[in-house]
Every structure is written in structure tokens, then in C-alpha cells.
Amino acid sequence: MSNEVDVIRSALPQARRPDRSRRVDVGGIEVSVVEWGDEMSQPILLAHGGFDFAGTWDLFAPLLAEQGFRVVAWDQRGHGDSDMAALYTWEADMRDAAHVIESLGTSKPIPVLGHSKGGGMMNQLAEVLPHRVGAVINLDGIPNERGFTNQVDRSDVKALATELNSWLDHRRKAGQLSRRADTIEGLAERRKLMNPRLSIEWLQYLVTVGARRDDDGWRWKIDPTLRFGPSGAWRPEWAIPRLRGLHVPYLGVIGTEKEEMGWGTTPDEAFPILPEGAEFHALANTGHFVHIERPDHVAAITVDFLERVL
């Protein structure tokens, strides 16, 4: 490990790289699976958000591991250290999640925790594999009727034309694209535009995990063909009524500060649609990345919940 990386990581001594890593074949491509904690402990599966990677759990996962959990996370296809795919869909990500659970070698239901997109995925996983999911913890991935914060208004002809055209233009050149090379500081500054509430020390740490060092500088590992949009056929109202149908202990945590990458769901919108008996926390002065802004608090809520429901 280079001195530069050591110095950056030493600024965040509470962050900890995983104890183990392995690769899981998800049907011709491999995803990277990482774990913190004793292999014999109670497993819990962590699903990261869109454009993130398993290393974004480096602050939060060790706290669960210290409390006696085997914390398992994976890089979604095209993200982090997982293989890039030719094609990407939500449904394929769901299948990959099921493969990761399968790789744990237990048929007992396990608790699952997801942030943002990962939270939405875990909601659905509890519906499609109810016999494998013992509890759901959703971190700022609870849908609302307006959709995502940055979703285009499809009734706006000009805005929709721009979105569709720019996505197709991106695809025309995507095969030749590579992520822009920069310094660690430069990549961290750029990420701050999308993660404005996170500290520069943390964002620099993330670069040392989620980017690789090439001859001309550091570049994010995420597949350069991936990008936002088009917003597609999916509608949030498809997911909302399904939440009430989950018959599994459920913990919802949201940040109340609206952010670019967030879903913007308010407490008033979130609580009524959660499964019956759900526990719900709306964290004041906290943005979309609740587990990064307040790792100790969110870990304490999570462990307390799991101790009661498992």
C-alpha cells in the first residue's frame, strides 16, 4: 500500500477494510463479496446504493461486526471490484443479490439492510424470497409518489427529449469511454458535488477504495458505460403498495435533509406506507447517507432492532 493511501486512510481510523473477500459467480460474471466479523456469527447482508460500492460500508459495517454480526456486502455488477456486464437492470441486480445470499451456505432467513437503491432492492427481495429474509432494514430507500429527487418530469417535452437524447448519445460512445483520471483529491472534490454533506476526508478515503491507480492517475472503478437515466418505465407507485405486504420485522431510517442523490421521502410520506409494526426513525440534520453521517447512531438503532426481532 502506498504512503499516500496510508496517510489518507489514517485520517479515518474508525473506518476498516473488510476482513475477507471472495468472488461469487452470478451466472457468467462474478461479483466481489466482502465480509467483516466472525464467519460463525449471525450473517447480515448489506446492499449499497446506486453508483456506490461495498467500500462505502467501511464506517458502518465494522460497528455491526463488533456487536457480533457476520457482515456481508457485495459490489453490484459494474460497481467496485465486481465484473462489468454488457447489460444492467434492476432485475439482474436482484438475481445477483440472491446469488450472494446463496453463497452464505445457510438456508435460514437472514436480516438484510440496504441503502437507497439497495434499500429498494431489499424491499423487493423480502417479497420474492420471503423464506430467506428474516428482517429488513431500509436506510433512506423508502419510495414516495414523486419518484427520485433528480427524476425528469416526463410531461416536460423539452426535458424528456434532453434526457432521452443525452442517454442515447452517451450509449453511442460508451464503448470507448473510460473514467476521467485525476488525483485522489480531485476525484474526492468531484464526488462531493453528488455527496455534498460528506467530509472531504471520507470522500478521499472512498477514492482509495473505489478507484484504482493507473499510470495517468486515479479513476473510479465503476463501469464507464453506467450513467443515470433514462428514467424508464418504472413507477414508484408500483413499489409503494408492496411495502405494506411484507410480513417481516421492518426498520426504516430516513434522513430529513433533502439531497441530490436522495429520494426526498418525508417522514409523513414514509411512515404510513411501511409494513405493519415497522419501527421508524427520521433523523434530524441528517442527509441521504445516514450510515455515513451518523454511523454510531444508525448502528445502535440497527443492533437494538435486531436483538429484539431475531
Add this chain to the structure above:
Amino acid sequence: MTTTFLEHVRSRLALHELRDGHGHPLLILHGLGERSPSAIPEAVQGWKGPIFALDFTGHGASTVPVGGGYTCEALMSDADAVLAKLGRVTLLGYGLGGYVGLLLFGSRPTEINGLIIMDGPGLDGGGGRPTSPSLLHVSASDLDGSAPDPWALAELASDIRPPSYAFDHVRQIEMLSNMELAVTVVSLGRPEWLTAILESPVVVESDVATALSRFALL
């Protein structure tokens, strides 16, 4: 028939020129699980311009990727790669190809000279609204790299096609294409998305010959 290959994202797409001609090209988009026709379909014999047909990703002579992940939007971008090569075309799509053609027309409304929607496999997809979600499964022994990709068959027969989504695209055509009659529906099949777009004044029910003669003038 001559075949050229287009490098597009991570696919190598087979574009077949079925016949040369004068005027702008007709691009044929096949249905789900199909491949491009090797001869000119009877219905389009009257077209005077060049006639091309594209094999979508996972179909015909195009790349069969691993791991699935098919969407109609990805196939739309396959067809858009042909626009990048050929310029303005008239589209004729069978089944799935008709729906993909609509998405592309709505996304590139000034670059397409009309769309004809024919019956064919994959016209309905997974219907207009979601049913109970499930994890799709394809047997590993079926994944031998040959076309059509079993993942394409599974995923594109179950993707949800809300009428409002199709209508969003036809509205883009209405507002931006400068065509009075832009889409001709020939199919007998009437999935929800197709019924929805028939509400638009730029969509008409007619026959192939009438549509081709209209679009040839553009």
C-alpha cells in the same frame, strides 16, 4: 445480403443490408427471439430505398452477452447505433421490434421517417402493469452462448410496458417530429401500450403498402 458489424457499448451488432435502392433506408427490427429475415419480406417488396435489418443484442448474429440484464431501452440504443451509421430511416418493427421502434422514435423524433408496427413475438412484453415480482431463472445448461439468449427471452417477455410510458414517447413524436401521420399500426395485437398510442393524432391504423408509400415521400 451483406452484413456489417457495429461496435456498440459491449455488443457487436449485425446489420444486414437486404437490398440496395434509391432513397432513404427502411430498417427492419425483428421480434423477440427472432433474427433478421434473410430475404425481403413480401410486405415491403414495394419499398424503393435500401432495406436493412438489425439483429438486436442476444439475437441472430449479434453478441450474446453473459448475465442477462436486457431492457427495451438497451435494445432501443442498439437501433440508435444504426441511425448513427445510416442517418434517417423509416422503421418497421415486428412485435418487440415495434415497441423498441416506438421508444426510439420518441427519443429521436427528428431523425426517423415514420414507424410501422407489425405483429410479432414480444409485442406485449409483461403487460401494462406489474404482477407479483419474482426472480427469473434460466437453466445454466441453456446458456451455451448461442442466440437467441435465453435471458433475452425471459426478461423481454416480462418487462412492464405501462400505457403512460408508451404515450410519453408518442407525445414526443407529436410535439417534435413535424409529421402529421408518424406511426402506422398494422398489427392485430392490441396490448395496452398500443391501445394507448392509438389515441394520438399522429398514430393511424392502416396497411403496410399505404404506410410505406407515405413514408417514402419524406
